[in-house]
Amino acid sequence: MTVQLPSQIVVDRFLPTARSMLASALSERGFAQRDIADRLGVSQAAVSGYLAGERGEEERFAEHPRMQATVERIADGFESGRMDDYEALAELLELVREFEDRGPICAVHEEEMPALEGMGCDLCVRGRDRAVQAERDVLSNVRRAVRTFANAPAVAAHVPNVGTNVAMALPEATDETDVAAVPGRIHAMRGGINVPSNPEFGASQHVATTLLAAAAADPSIRGAVNLATSDDLLAAAPEDAVAFDADYEDRRDRLEARFADGVPRVVYHEGAFGIEPITYVLGETAVEAVETATDLIARANREA
Template sequence: MSLVLPGEIVVEDVLPTIRAMLARELADNGLTQQAIADHLGVTQAAVSSYLNAKPGRTGPIAGDSRTQATVERIADGLASGTMDGYDALVELLDLIEAFEDRGPICELHEDAMPALQGMSCDLCVRGIDPDLEIERETLANVRRAARLLSTDDRMASVIPNVGTNIGMALPDATTPTDVAAIPGRAHAIRGRVEIPADPEFGASKHVSTLIIAAHAIDPSIRGAINLTTEASLLSAARDRGIDPLEFDADYDDRDQRLRKRFRTRSEVPRIVYHEGAFGIEPISYVLGETAEDATQVAAELVEAANI
């Protein structure tokens, strides 16, 4: 595993880009190359190199509108004398802090250190934080569940046409952004389940709605996976002592309707399903304490149903 510090990204990627942009802006304001060099803390030869290079306006840093706005403010302030080096540094540090909060610096850091990809990392902002550890474990649990789904060929037969998602909520989840899921959903392709990307928070709407509704009634429920509604699957669930709960397929106000159904049942069953409606495919949801737990139960039911 490559080990890259966030500071390295700032030094090697962010500052050279901003210095080059500042050099051009200061030159446009009429400053000499030596005056620009004094402001930037570099040599006159470096400034000459910045000015002779082809201007770049793409990439995570140069292509971000906040970079251009900050560069223009600093250049105008230094050129007019209304801003000194301290003021310029404050502007630059504010920009870098904003970029470290799940911004372009995070994007560059993930490229340099692939182990961070899919973690929604904000280590630079919060440092070592127990909440971050919970987020990482939640993402890891969904990854393990996705691996289980993709390595069991039998599961391809119960993937809906719209695709399958696996989700897991944080312990205090209240909105879809608190639920980790697979961006773009998993699909059955040539008899196998293909996982398109690593899990992210806020990547699902329908599975998240189901999990949050269930979690509000039974806090132990944090995970779910959706499958096609199959009579043999529901029968296999009943054989295991699970009493599936049917609900209306309509999407309108689904969260509150599910909560009402759970309260009426006085429990959150491990399987809820609907038979579809106009333009809505029949879907069943297997719930569990974690995403991995729900996916394991789903795999066992598929095996028992011999689908």
């Protein structure tokens, strides 16, 4: 018997299977072999081999519904542009963790090391750090929301001079360090949208303050985006949109009091001396908040 780490199973059996399945899925979506090779980090000859079926797949992985769903989700994400390489890697790593926890990787590992048989693979199960997973999920959601916002039509005119931010809070968030947003904010530039960097925790102050006040009143509200307040935007806003005083002092406390009877999806102020008028759109996630905001912008543009 040889000592074999589960990582060897991942490299020797899981990774070739994932690459083969992704190569086929991307080819079906019209990707050229050169583009598939770039995506998978392999040579074009390797892609040709995958598509010709010359590189065997591990059936226990290839036939697993979770593996098939993950491959399809990544391929659809690459095709639509809604998933980047970072998110694809996150999807595959999550699948590896699941397969290592009494899953197919565990089964293959037991075959390679019979001494593990009947042990339930407890030697390899590390237990998920749910706090870390929650942070990853929030950052991933904000990234998707930012891409949606940046690619939406005609949003640049509704970005405030101080910039827009897209934010999402962790469950049971208490302060700004529990809220992920874009450092430096998102700005309109030459009619388009400039996103300076990837989201980080603690990168927002004003959007985070509004979001934390909303979450304190309704924990299901964890996403927010800010826009420039305008007559057109307010005309398109839902009837339950709530106005509040623009002053920064005690803003969170004042907002929590306003939200005591429920949290609307749109809250706004009309500015003050040195304070630009801002509208905040809320949602259960950053993606939902941005989708609501872009719908609001579309209505405002139609009615303008």
